Amino acid sequence: MKSIFAGLLFAAAAVMGGKVSAQEPMHKPTIVLVHGAFADASSWNGVVKILQKDGYFVIAAANPLRGVKSDGAYVGSLVADLNSPVVLVGHSYGGNVITEAANGHANVKALVYVSAFAPDTGETVAELAGKFPGSTLGQALAPPAELADGSKDLYVLQSKFPAQFAADVPAAQAALMAATQRPLAQAALDEKSGDAAWKTIPSWFIYGDADRNIPPQVMAFMAKRASARDTVVVKGGSHVVMVSHPELVARLIEKAASAK
Template identity: 70%
Template sequence: MKKLLAGLTIAIAVSGNAYAQSGKPAPVKPTIVLVHGAFADASSWNGVVKILEKDGYSVVAAANPLRGVANDAQYVADIVSGIASPVVLAGHSYGGSVISEAAEGHANVKALVYVAAFAPDVGETAAGLASKFPGSTLAPTLAPPVPLSGGGKDLYILQEKFHDQFAADVSVAEAKLMAAGQRPITEAALNEAQAAAAWKKIPNWFIYGGGDKNIPPEASAFMAARAHSRDIVVVKGASHVVMVSNPEPVARLIEKAAKEASR
């Protein structure tokens, strides 16, 4: 037993000395910052968070305000500024617009992961990209806009249409809970022109569902190709909330981005 413990001590010492002799610090795992999109909330990442944390990653699932691209990007940028380690930003749906702007000027953001998400170029809007190709059936499923006292309108998906439109491959019971707890987005946010496109400078990865009814798969393929994505994963038949119905491939792609971007 003493010999075994002595061997382990030597092995650990040798491992530590290898980094010391090379002059390189031991690698630090990036912090994963997850940004949800419209009609969802931070809990939509729960399945992905469980996998990432089990694999040793620190995770922050941000509460995206959904008020406007510039506003929301600044909110996420402030979170990123408070993190000392490298960061991987992952955005779902409209959250892709947010991370594309939030990462601008932040050297610690090493990778962007788009999860059924928009990756607009400067001047483009989420609404414009969604309608660029046929296939989105979101508009007819929206409830009458809710006027806001300060001006503008909030958008929701009708609860009775939420399952089929937004989360068709999620159980009826879970989709019902998601529909009741959905976070609204302002109409203006979906029509706000993008001010920065960080995917032009930062390595990026894409994953989306082949059965997405919010962002047409053809639109996602276009954005991924334009961004010269390092990897594009299409989950056959998956809905817009691919991270809810298929957390495993989403988490694995985020981890792949974290590892490759840290080299």
């Protein structure tokens, strides 16, 4: 896998007119974007365009959405293959994943939580989501889909997806997002988080004040608890502020990337 990522870095350097080698990593940190449940890597497209234009090498990882520890290990293996400083960015459940993935990787210099969970050690998604009232996600979920191994997957009903998930996104785009959503393993909701990486790695937060999945009070609580370097609250922002406000999200990521 190392050779694959080395090749990607060389290709990125060529596109940007620079040079990179295994011994001489790129000057700017690599940005690794981790999507959450009921989404896919394309939810970062608007952010990726801005970051690439500004000279950053970006990877939008395909989050397996199977469980906190296994998903964290997957993203962590990607981070381990990168010969550069890394900024890990997580959306929603992806926040749990980057919190897990950063552990043990000294090249992770910053964590950015985009409408995301930032769990403490031993906390679960279900526990955090219910810490303050306001989430209506449970009412928008389809009955769990049972898999061959007995596990269950969760989806958001397509008819309820736009209002629940992406109220500030154009209707046609929200409908596409609903159709292409990827499921979360139900068991992941109650899986306890590992060590809280934000206790030792600087963090930044951005979220919308009209989020219907994770109550804004919960995200404000997590940002304060993590002693976030900066917290941006998007007025009228839905759960997918990286889709509806990619410029704001990209600028915060770049702020984290350039921080000393």
